[in-house]
Amino acid sequence: MEGPARPYTNFIPPYLKESVGKWKTHKVLEPGIIEHLDTSGNKIYTVRVASTPNGRYSTETMRKISAIARKYAGASMRFTGGINMEFVTKDLNDAISLKTEMEDLGFPIGGWDGHLWNMTSCAGYFHCALAATDAPSILQNLANNLGKYFNKEELPAKLTISSSGCPSSCGNSFLTDISISGIHTEIPIVTPEVSKCDLQGTAYTCPVGAIQLKQLPDGSRTLEIRANLCIGCGLCVGACGGIIFETPEKTDGHAISIGGKAVPSRVGTTLGRVVVPYLPNEPPYYKKTVAVVTRIIETWKKDARKGERIADWVDRIGWESFYEKTGLPFYGQSMEYLDVRGMMTLRDGGTR
Amino acid sequence: MEGPARPYTNFIPPYLKESVGKWKTHKVLEPGIIEHLDTSGNKIYTVRVASTPNGRYSTETMRKISAIARKYAGASMRFTGGINMEFVTKDLNDAISLKTEMEDLGFPIGGWDGHLWNMTSCAGYFHCALAATDAPSILQNLANNLGKYFNKEELPAKLTISSSGCPSSCGNSFLTDISISGIHTEIPIVTPEVSKCDLQGTAYTCPVGAIQLKQLPDGSRTLEIRANLCIGCGLCVGACGGIIFETPEKTDGHAISIGGKAVPSRVGTTLGRVVVPYLPNEPPYYKKTVAVVTRIIETWKKDARKGERIADWVDRIGWESFYEKTGLPFYGQSMEYLDVRGMMTLRDGGTR
Amino acid sequence: MMSEVPEEVIQGRKILNELKKGDWPNFVREAEKTRYPVDLYGASLALKRDLFTTGGYVSVPGAPTGILMRVTSRPDIGENANIVRVLIPSGNFLTSDMLDTLCELADKYGVGMIHGISTGEDVEIPGIPKEKIRDFITELRQRGFECGSTGDAFRAVTTCVGSLLCEYSNLNTAEFRDSFYDKYNDFAKFPTFPHKVKVKVSGCPIDCGRATQKADIGIVGSWKGAPEVNQSLISKMDSEKLDNIIRSCPTGAISRHGSGISIKGEDCTQCMICVRNSGGAISQGREKQYLIYAGGKLRGKKGPLSGKLFTKVNSIEEAMNLIGTMVDIYGEQAARKERMGDLMFRIGMKNFLDLMKTKPQAHNAKDLRTNIFYSVNGEERERMPEEIKKAVGGE
């Protein structure tokens, strides 16, 4: 059999099998521990445990986690879409012992309801070739500062945070309540190496049509970037090694967006919106970035009604009030032209 | 002094002068009659009177109207932005007599609150050179059928209706709760006459870039319309007499849109949205068009909560439910690609 | 010479007979009392084709705008039907004398028909033969009227009735319009812009004047912060009614305080809901502010676009002066026949504000963008972090 190992029933805790598809209600007992009741009266407990900001573990630590799962959770554990860990115990005592052991190992239990549920980061400088900012180290700082919301201090509603090193948004940028997104702001240069790439294909990657094919005096062809159109998105740089950013250390940075969510309640599914278009990369502490995020969360915490996700809150008070309350400066880059609704399906093949 | 006659104070009823800027409250006494109270205790009465659907009057009728104003309303009257007439009387009795006389002349009193406030039409075939549909005769039919809502039957909220002969929307299409808009659906043809026009300028009018300059074998230049791109909007036809629609009688028609409003309450200021993309021109009765509009109003009347304009109602129930409740068929032309929000301010000079 | 009546005219008459029916005021019945070419109109309905074309030209000294040439494409059925647009006083009040004069002129020069009022809030006198236009306009002006509102100029400025009849007004719109013509009449009279420019004015955010919807430049009287509360009237209000008012504030700006209420100024969007529902207990705020919208229009190149909030100013003079600045820059920057809204659409709000030398502010954004596809220049890379540090700290 090719593909991932299956059927899934082989890998779940044995006591879970008979309840699958028969759940009745659940109760959040404390941040990170849910009691699930099925229609036959069986109960199990889900314990949610935080991961490292970018989900990287040493095998040393992972082996310990595996052992804990073996001890308390039916010799199985799962990863969540929020890159956390979940353990399912048959017994509440097991859940509590598991909590203690995971905490001793340095991994807090938390999430659900009005808490920080999860933080996700992409690879960034840590492993990726395309990063404009080091998403994991930014998220590490945010986690260090905001961890209290995972299981101690309460928030008006669910909170998720993400961090991605570039516009690819592998870390879930634009989907979470708060996102940090790496952004290039430099106009790339075309080197002679460009000739090794598919010129037409590379030109096509540009979202704003800023790349033109050009004939050189010797008859060979190259690409030209029109500086007045280029938005420095870096898509061409990713597509062809012959196009490079010269001084990323001076020009790369990151933007902050807020209000992404998937759940259809209240304002519905929304993508995050850019509230701070640019901050420089300042490791190790990224103090401005942490200060902005903290300010946003604290303002939301103070001002929102119970149950209001950040997107719902801003929808109610409006962006003008958001900026007034947070004290953040507003920049033109945050704007878009909204009435394009209705303009876009003009006809077949139209490219706009 | 050039420009319109002024100051305005010369033309308003004399008893109005001292109250200007000092109004305190108002009360709608009945559809079409408002009592206004100023801070000094003065009262006046506004009487709102329907116009013909396209605001055209014979001088014979207009002279009678003038005489009625002279008799009851301080020898002055005004036209509203909804192309109705308004008379301001000092005395409630005058307002009531005025009402009787205007009704005798064939002009009903009405509007305000949960009523049909106004209907506006452009010139259409009646006077214009660009019409794809005869807006006035359509609106006349609608008015004949819906007049009861002006002063008799109550509606959940304000209702306005408009009708325009072509996409220029002179009649207020897209701004009113219900709009009828003339639409061409034919790809125009380029005649030799085109050479009399500014070719470059004409090509530029096309919103989808469907017009190309073309060199003829004899070296002269003409225009070519790319059929796969053209949406038949008619802008080029309006811009240059050398481009014409061949069979408008077979292809012209009108679309119906709903939900335009200016008032910022509830869903806020919105433009109308196309619910029926095409109906043929069928004078004298335009029965299908009248049936669609009637069905929409009746469904809204039955289903909406008090105070919900059509846009507010649809916002609450959603388009899917709107189509289910009205029984109207849905067509792909009504769709647009919504996520273009956020895509449009890429950079200077970008044309999309 | 008697010619046979064409088939489309016969069919047209049948259609018109049907159209004439019904209780509602009827424009065909009105037209039949005039010399308007009803047969031409009837034939167009029968043929399902517009039978007018634009064209012809007449030069009238002192009237560079205001005349619309209308040529019949079926002279065998009905004649040309040129139109002159007549500006009316601010507030749209016309005295009976004025109405009578217009009727007299329409009878004398036109076909005895008055288009009162156009959707652009002018009176039009239709059916004036080309050779009479000059004389008509001369007499029109002698009798105290002015024609205008065509061409690439300021179209007739329109306003809601405002302070003349309405307690919600934050701006005497009629007075504003009078001053507009004192200052800008030349730009209304002479077509010098890339395309038409419409200015519309509403006295409050309810926007009866549709200033936010269909004006290249829209002006809306408003105020700053919370509305004015008459606590004693509030305390007398039925408790359920008051609850309803509190609940219906879309931003949740209102909260109870004992028997009174308090309203958070920074959350009030001046939507007028509480003002409208409170029977005078809540009214518009005292510190006025004027909202300037830009780019509303219904066709142009990109179709219907609502106006975008461009800026807020504190005085009527500022609002008035801004109109001039805006059209100056519009004149420099727009392409031929490009409405202001299409210019904004093409270059984007940020660039439009930059052009207009106006600092972008959060009120410019109805919603914010959902991608990071924009440019940040060197100066901004220096300045932004400093400003952010100042605002929230963090070295």
Added chain:
Amino acid sequence: MMSEVPEEVIQGRKILNELKKGDWPNFVREAEKTRYPVDLYGASLALKRDLFTTGGYVSVPGAPTGILMRVTSRPDIGENANIVRVLIPSGNFLTSDMLDTLCELADKYGVGMIHGISTGEDVEIPGIPKEKIRDFITELRQRGFECGSTGDAFRAVTTCVGSLLCEYSNLNTAEFRDSFYDKYNDFAKFPTFPHKVKVKVSGCPIDCGRATQKADIGIVGSWKGAPEVNQSLISKMDSEKLDNIIRSCPTGAISRHGSGISIKGEDCTQCMICVRNSGGAISQGREKQYLIYAGGKLRGKKGPLSGKLFTKVNSIEEAMNLIGTMVDIYGEQAARKERMGDLMFRIGMKNFLDLMKTKPQAHNAKDLRTNIFYSVNGEERERMPEEIKKAVGGE
């Protein structure tokens, strides 16, 4: 040969020392327990530059997807760091045995690090030297794992936990994913599409699986019409709580009926609010329906776009088959490296549905268009009036 430690490494170490602080689980502390080249990472932070590039190539029979080549641009500081992506079982449960195996392999072939879990819900084993990749993959497969989820193929299908742990589920998402791989594994293994295709599945509209947000093809379990009401539980509910539930239905679909409630099916948008708040008294409906979203993605050419509701189907088989049809047509129609959402953006929803041979329906439109700039062809000019007549009458 001992080389001097470069300045950026010294600076980098200082930065890493700071980064290692704090109570939260820490990836630098974890990395230091492995053979991962921390100095290279530290230097990149000091230089504020990514020090990896993509490149290199290794052909492994039976593994056309799953390998990411990572080349260091500073071999003097740290070595290449190729990555292999490992697919995990549906529902994301891994037994302790499996975890131990992965650790063993990561120690043997990699740097002793596990990326568990990626945001795309795979386990990654980083740091495998090029020459060991073949052997690694061979052993990986022998031990019951499969690599994949790179290239222009189906990326790892991801799901919410669904029926395994959750009472809201309308779809056993893990079972669905297992069947997906039974049917479509070839398209997951061999890169044959214009660009990557992500399929994500959620058991209910709450969408913990982000199927509506970031999946080229998103599948959401749902139901038709009104939710199921347990009237006896409702009648026992605190009246204020019930009022709150009724009020918080966004479409106003719920109304009281004596001590019970009734819900209008045509107004229910299956938003789950009442279900979530009623403690079991209201639950998802029995007649299931599956919502298929199309075109969600976060970059591509046009940046972040949420998925659009493409269609609703009545059975799980239909949903499963539709995935195949959709990628077939996507394969034919999209340009190279054009994500499905960008294709939809380019050609518009109507044309996309036409291509997909799917009749446009009102559920496809979140909002309708605000202009009349579209085309209507001859067939439509005939058909539309007839259908409308049938629907509302009027000859």
